[in-house]
Amino acid sequence: MEFGLSEDQTLLQETVRRFVAEQAPLDLIRKIAEGDAEAKQTIATGMDELGLNGVVIPEELGGAGLGMLDAVLVQECLGYGIVPSGFLANVVASSTLSSVDTGLAQAIAAGEARFGIALNDLVSRRDGAGLSAENGGLSGTSMMALSAEDATHLLVCDGEGNLHVCAPEDHQVLSTIDRTRVFVELKLSKAKSQMSVTDDRGALARACLLLAADSLGASQAMLDKAVEYAKERKQFGRVIGSFQAVKHLCAEMAAKIEPSRALIWHAAHALDMDEDEAQVMAFLAKAHMSEVATFVARTSTEVYGGMGFTDLVGLHYWFKRIGVNRQLLGSPAQLRQMAAVAQGLAAA
């Protein structure tokens, strides 16, 4: 038994970490938040060059042939740098489609197909919202679709929980707290379902786990920044990091983050191994990581004092990344409920 990363995985992690540090500094992220399309493209191009979108696609289809654990490592790095990208949507789509549509998987690996995903209705459906599949095609609306704004294909769900691939039609960009990423409300009217898959929540579990990994990375970044600041900022003639109150804030964050990382890696491995409890772990991982990240977001801001509340240090971009991830694809309570149901511990 060995719980840890392989040499290749460490290498992958380092590559992506370097890419994020060098190619996606906060200045660039700020530009993206202000709507600079070129800045956004720089990142997409860089990720294509690294072949990241094909991470879970089998080698014979042009991908890297790796698994969810690898995808999770990449997503953690992206979260660390609050990098907006289509990675999550492409990984979820390609792991759902690799076995059923080799052509599409190949297109994703080659960078020719870019997916948007809209799975929110699998978790909660508001009055009048949601997509339904009828003879004529897919119709209705779906909230908070990810990476759908410039997608070539969409992976959506209908009211029965089936997944469909269709072409993008109309959408409305939503204004959220997180200006670095684009979220849309999809509007479909008899969109042709190019393919439908009964997937039994596998896609949802993967998306949840990747969101958890993203919040993990963002939390780690916030902790690192807080620790660094606490070693520099002086009050009462001392660095604030020498106050036990501040040390304990940082230690509590670390104490919550470390086991979360192990949980997320384990859940990813369980998905790769197709273990029975894999989905339960993925749902719980997102539920738990959301709680931890919410704590880290406010606590690291507190360590920064008034400075943390301003736009000057940009800490709020991480705060908002975490805030949005928490609400996407199920609140912690909803996911815990789903985990209980999946284990037969609670009635559906």
Place this chain on the structure above:
Amino acid sequence: MDLTLSPEYTAFRDHVAKLLEENAHLAPGPEDKGLKHPKRLAWQKFLIGEGLTARTIPKEYGGYGAEPDILKSRIIAEEFARSGVPRPLAGQGISMLVPTLLELGTPEQKEKYIRPTLHGEMIWCQGYSEPGAGSDLASLQTKAVEDGDDYVINGQKIWTSTARQADMIFCLVRTDPAAKKHHGITYILFPMDTPGIEVRPLVDMTGSANFNEVFFTDVRVPKSGVVFEPNKGWQVANATLTHERGMLGDPNATKARFVELVELMKRETVNGERLIDNPLLCDRLMALQAEVYAMQANGLRIMTSRLKRESVGLAGLVVKLQGCELNHQIAGLAIDALGELGVLYGDGEHLRSEGSWQWRYMYDLGLIIGGGTAQIQKNIIAERGLDMPREPKPAVRA
């Protein structure tokens, strides 16, 4: 302990409820922006005239001039919270400076400033914090040098809320650099349009510039602006800080938000079910309601002690810490309850409550930090409230 209302008070409560209900249409709405919007000023004037705010402040200073009566104050605050009718104005001038002046101001200062401040015609900002002096406020460096009947001020303030809209500033300056850090500070009032003042907005995480940097270059202000005595500013500032912390943890403001949250959860449905019918959300709501009740009751206790001129003790020391945290949690529940719609902000057809829950969630975090951080509050509770040994003294004098 007697919390029943005598007929006099039930009559008073009915009177207040009726006043608010009948005049709610006069109240400013969210669209009436701007601190001096005529509707806001008219509403304030109406409320003062009816004794629904500035109730115990003497008539000669523009208040309503009633005898202190904690039950009546409580009834008024509760009726505002219950009815959801917009509350009276409450800026740093009204909530912090006015009580300070009533306590320590000269007759001329009271005469000149209290009336327009209460009526919302004179906006104030608080010039305390500096880049190097936040939690360690007493290490502030902005210098004021005597010159005849004036002081000449040089230095910089930061995090100054509403400095751009303010007519006046209440400011802490160092007047005796040789004295120990707490003893060389003076509390002084002056107009924001005095030559030499530059205000630069600071954008915060909510996306707007709620506060500012303020730079002073050879700003000449008359000595008559000093409150209490020169070099006694630390005492005056502490009096103000007490009022600030009371304001930041005001349980009736919290109650009003709680009522809004309940309404939201009754209105909104997911998967065909009202949010309030979801047992998990309802449980969190009830847990918060218990805390709201606790903070309200704590507020009554504080009012009683103040009236009897007894020490308020721990009950007072915990208000800012607990109250600000509770506000943050209420906003957090609203966002969770709204699910994926909880992240919407700015504009759009799906936005709920104008995005105010997200705004509050962020701004309330700011208030957990501002006005003395949560960690500093805990130090104070432990040292002053529980009489525990003080934190080790700093190695160097700042």
